[in-house]
Amino acid sequence: MTSEPPRPEPESQPPAPAPAPSVKSPGPGRRSFLRGMAGGVAGGVVAGGVAGAAAGYAYRNTPPDPAAAANEAALQGRLPAVPFHGKYQAGILPPSQRASVVVSFDATADSRAGLTELFQTVTDRARALTTGYTPQPVGIGGPPSDSGVLGPTVVPDGLTVTFGVGSTMFDGRYGLAGLRPAQLVPMRSFPNDNLDPAQCGGDLIMQLSAGNTDTVLHALRDIAKNTRGGMQANWRIDGFLSPARPAGTVPRNMLGFMDGISNPSVTSAAQMDSLVWIQPGTTGEPAWTAGGSYFVVRLIRMFVEFWDRVDVYEQETMIGRRRDTGFPLDSDSIDGTPDYALDPTGDVIPLTAHMRLANPRTPQTESSRILRRAYNYDRGLDQVGNLDMGLVFTCFQQDIHRQFEAVQTRLIGEPLVDYISPFGGGYFLALPGVTDSNDYFGRALLA
Amino acid sequence: MRTRRLLAATSATLAAALAVALAGCGSDGTGQPSDVVTVSSNQCGSTWHLAGPGWHTFEISNQSTGGGEIDLIDPANGAVYDEIENIGPDTTTPMSLDVGSGKYAFLCLFQDFSPLAGPTVTVGGHASGTAAILPVTYNDVLPLASKYQRYTETGLQVLARETATLAADVRHGNLTAAKRDWLTAHLQYETLGAAYDAFGNFDDEIDGRADAVGLNSPKWTGFYRLEYGLWHGQSAAELRPVASTLDTNVRQLLASWPTQQIPLLDIGLRTHEILENALEFQLTGHDDYGSGTTLATTVANIAGTRELLSLLHLLLAPRYPGLPAVYTGLEQLQALLVKEQRPNGTWVPVSQLPLAAHQAIDAACDQVLAELAPIASIAEPRNTANDF
Numbered sequence: 001m002t003s004e005p006p007r008p009e010p011e012s013q014p015p016a017p018a019p020a021p022s023v024k025s026p027g028p029g030r031r032s033f034l035r036g037m038a039g040g041v042a043g044g045v046v047a048g049g050v051a052g053a054a055a056g057y058a059y060r061n062t063p064p065d066p067a068a069a070a071n072e073a074a075l076q077g078r079l080p081a082v083p084f085h086g087k088y089q090a091g092i093l094p095p096s097q098r099a100s101v102v103v104s105f106d107a108t109a110d111s112r113a114g115l116t117e118l119f120q121t122v123t124d125r126a127r128a129l130t131t132g133y134t135p136q137p138v139g140i141g142g143p144p145s146d147s148g149v150l151g152p153t154v155v156p157d158g159l160t161v162t163f164g165v166g167s168t169m170f171d172g173r174y175g176l177a178g179l180r181p182a183q184l185v186p187m188r189s190f191p192n193d194n195l196d197p198a199q200c201g202g203d204l205i206m207q208l209s210a211g212n213t214d215t216v217l218h219a220l221r222d223i224a225k226n227t228r229g230g231m232q233a234n235w236r237i238d239g240f241l242s243p244a245r246p247a248g249t250v251p252r253n254m255l256g257f258m259d260g261i262s263n264p265s266v267t268s269a270a271q272m273d274s275l276v277w278i279q280p281g282t283t284g285e286p287a288w289t290a291g292g293s294y295f296v297v298r299l300i301r302m303f304v305e306f307w308d309r310v311d312v313y314e315q316e317t318m319i320g321r322r323r324d325t326g327f328p329l330d331s332d333s334i335d336g337t338p339d340y341a342l343d344p345t346g347d348v349i350p351l352t353a354h355m356r357l358a359n360p361r362t363p364q365t366e367s368s369r370i371l372r373r374a375y376n377y378d379r380g381l382d383q384v385g386n387l388d389m390g391l392v393f394t395c396f397q398q399d400i401h402r403q404f405e406a407v408q409t410r411l412i413g414e415p416l417v418d419y420i421s422p423f424g425g426g427y428f429l430a431l432p433g434v435t436d437s438n439d440y441f442g443r444a445l446l447a
Numbered sequence: 448m449r450t451r452r453l454l455a456a457t458s459a460t461l462a463a464a465l466a467v468a469l470a471g472c473g474s475d476g477t478g479q480p481s482d483v484v485t486v487s488s489n490q491c492g493s494t495w496h497l498a499g500p501g502w503h504t505f506e507i508s509n510q511s512t513g514g515g516e517i518d519l520i521d522p523a524n525g526a527v528y529d530e531i532e533n534i535g536p537d538t539t540t541p542m543s544l545d546v547g548s549g550k551y552a553f554l555c556l557f558q559d560f561s562p563l564a565g566p567t568v569t570v571g572g573h574a575s576g577t578a579a580i581l582p583v584t585y586n587d588v589l590p591l592a593s594k595y596q597r598y599t600e601t602g603l604q605v606l607a608r609e610t611a612t613l614a615a616d617v618r619h620g621n622l623t624a625a626k627r628d629w630l631t632a633h634l635q636y637e638t639l640g641a642a643y644d645a646f647g648n649f650d651d652e653i654d655g656r657a658d659a660v661g662l663n664s665p666k667w668t669g670f671y672r673l674e675y676g677l678w679h680g681q682s683a684a685e686l687r688p689v690a691s692t693l694d695t696n697v698r699q700l701l702a703s704w705p706t707q708q709i710p711l712l713d714i715g716l717r718t719h720e721i722l723e724n725a726l727e728f729q730l731t732g733h734d735d736y737g738s739g740t741t742l743a744t745t746v747a748n749i750a751g752t753r754e755l756l757s758l759l760h761l762l763l764a765p766r767y768p769g770l771p772a773v774y775t776g777l778e779q780l781q782a783l784l785v786k787e788q789r790p791n792g793t794w795v796p797v798s799q800l801p802l803a804a805h806q807a808i809d810a811a812c813d814q815v816l817a818e819l820a821p822i823a824s825i826a827e828p829r830n831t832a833n834d835f
Contacts, residue, residue, distance in 0.1 A: 106802075106803070108810035108811075110779075134502075136502075136544075136545060137529060137544055138577075139528055139577050139579075139580065140529070140580050140824055140827075140829075141821055142820055142821025142822075142825065143821065143824065228810065228816070228817045229776075229810050229811065229817075231810070232806040232810045232813075
């Protein structure tokens with residue numbers, strides 16, 4: 001492997017952003033069922049929507065919105081560096097960046113030593129790329145060390161590199177069979193899935209996310225270039241995050257609905273410890289997995305033409321939220337907690353609504369919550385000229401069976417399945433973080 | 448096809464207005480120190496001074512009325528730290544490098560002027576910086592080109608015998624023999640990879656793809672056209688003119704060969720371009736017109752690459768630390784490919800490779816291409832002060 005890590009030259013960057021403001025801040029009180037039922041929606045928000053283009057100006061005159069400021073920084077390619085070193089990987093908790101790519105690789109290294117070198121090279125490149133540096137010219141010694149896609153100086157632009165392993169990594173090839181994480185198996189097919197084997201699984205998974213697509217693609221080219229002999233890409237999908245419209249922090253998916261409203265609080269260490277990070281000493285888990293997180297990727301096509309032929313009331317009852325505002329159907333706030341106890345027969349939020357099945361908000365289902373980090377995708381057309389767009393659904397959790405699979409099992413047969421088709425993805429384990437400059441991805445696994 | 452601008456070697460000397468200046472330390476906006484070094488056709492920078500070793504950007508300002516090449520060299524042996532291959536008149540171009548402790552001088556190579564070295568500047572301390580590479584000169588490469596010319600001629604002679612056999616097979620209606628002899632001849636042609644440029648239109652006629660003209664076009668000729676017919680049930684009568692034209696084209700190429708010239712630049716460039724083409728057209732299966740032998744073609748391309756490397760070996764060995772990895776990488780790729788030849792001699796079509804085998808081959812090819820890439824730059828012939 002040609003690995004010539006440029007010397008990182010940390011630029012003077014503003015300090016890393018504070019963790020994402022929780023979307024679960026206390027909101028205004030709930031409205032009554034009946035008002036929700038009648039389709040009454042808070043006037044202010046509707047006005048904002050109707051104002052259309054003019055709304056953009058209004059936002060600039062309102063007090064600074066951290067999300068908007070981040071958007072501005074992203075547009076200029078100037079998101080600050082996200083610190084690479086830490087107990088956990090850096091790309092799991094921070095607010096999602098605007099651009100992302102998920103790539104599955106198969107390991108082609110010819111030995112355990114080669115595999116270790118691969119992981120070290122990925123680490124070196126990730127460290128340099130997320131920090132920023134000025135690539136050194138090589139004189140007459142060969143082609144340039146950098147693609148130049150970001151100009152003469154590689155800016156961090158909020159880049160995060162999330163690296164994980166799949167179950168096939170633990171076959172006989174590299175002597176890792178005894179170290180397989182307890183729950184790392186090939187992704188199971190759910191009743192409404194249409195999985196394409198060519199777009200499923202893989203020995204390795206990498207998610208690169210940053211403020212801009214050029215930053216993401218620069219990183220992908222750099223990492224691939226430096227790992228040529230060690231791994232081969234299997235499948236790939238590009239994702240983008242829409243701006244929160246008309247305002248707020250929650251972006252919309254291609255169905256037109258806000259996606260990712262009700263996530264666990266990333267600022268709550270207790271919630272992250274109980275829901276996201278594999279804890280030391282977990283029964284059945286090899287010790288090296290502590291600090292890692294199960295990383296589920298689901299590539300979900302959305303049949304948007306079909307969806308667009310469905311009236312909005314039906315759309316909203318399938319989801320459980322208002323399309324324009326993101327409010328639960330029984331609430332007048334996006335942060336409102338739906339009260340299913342008051343609606344036991346689903347008169348307001350149907351029992352089969354996506355939101356209600358996914359998170360019934362009972363003490364018994366609390367431990368099945370997942371940390372979602374989804375991106376939209378758009379990649380051309382299908383065979384009948386329909387738009388091939390949908391969701392790169394990614395989520396992190398401590399326990400695939402207790403969390404993702406429990407949620408997905410509750411969703412089997414939901415009305416929404418007619419409009420979506422999961423076709424790819426896989427189960428992976430996001431490795432524990434790289435703690436310092438001597439550490440590397442998977443050291444505890446490979447050492 | 449790539450082209451690189453060559454500076455004509457010339458001994459003409461002309462006086463021109465003297466314009467040498469050296470500005471003080473400036474900044475290029477990134478906080479790194481920079482100097483303006485003014486060059487022209489009759490003076491190549493003047494004394495400059497660095498406080499110490501480290502990253503540095505020289506702003507090279509060309510005050511002459513013509514274009515040229517500016518090198519930063521070690522005056523002791525002419526080794527090149529960095530170069531600006533073409534700097535236009537009245538332009539300023541940055542040259543950034545990690546300047547280590549040692550001796551430096553600029554070398555100016557302007558069109559129609561003798562090479563001119565500037566004053567020697569010593570950078571103190573004990574720091575290492577960007578390494579200088581001893582340039583390969585035209586004199587170094589000229590004998591290699593003649594040697595390669597002879598290698599190709601011998602190869603074409605072999606090829607001409609093979610295409611004659613192939614044409615005879617088709618003429619006699621023995622298409623089974625023709626399939627066998629097609630492969631022999633095509634692989635022979637594919638070992639001559641470095642010469643495509645010099646083959647000119649002959650390459651399109653002998654080894655052209657259908658893409659430009661279409662599978663059914665009479666304008667499509669050569670090995671791939673014949674392959675398509677042989678493996679798609681076309682009759683001997685239909686293929687007779689195809690095989691005959693192929694044989695004729697090869698003999699014409701051989702006859703014209705002594706008057707053809709291999710561009711000196713091609714020898715270095717082709718060390719990676721042959722396998723770049725193999726990755727693009729053979730390992731993807733693009734050039735499989737029915738025989739399923741693109742993996743064999745790739746093996747032939749490795750042989751062509753090795754021939755170039757053996758020519759360049761003595762020049763590369765002292766200049767390129769990655770050379771052993773190149774040889775290892777070629778062996779690894781070849782070992783993976785020959786595993787796909789069946790005991791009866793036939794080859795697994797690339798479209799039928801299991802995923803893991805495909806990935807292993809692709810990875811090995813990608814890896815050796817990365818190792819081969821610097822050779823084009825290192826082996827590029829350069830003018831030096833010693834040439835004159």
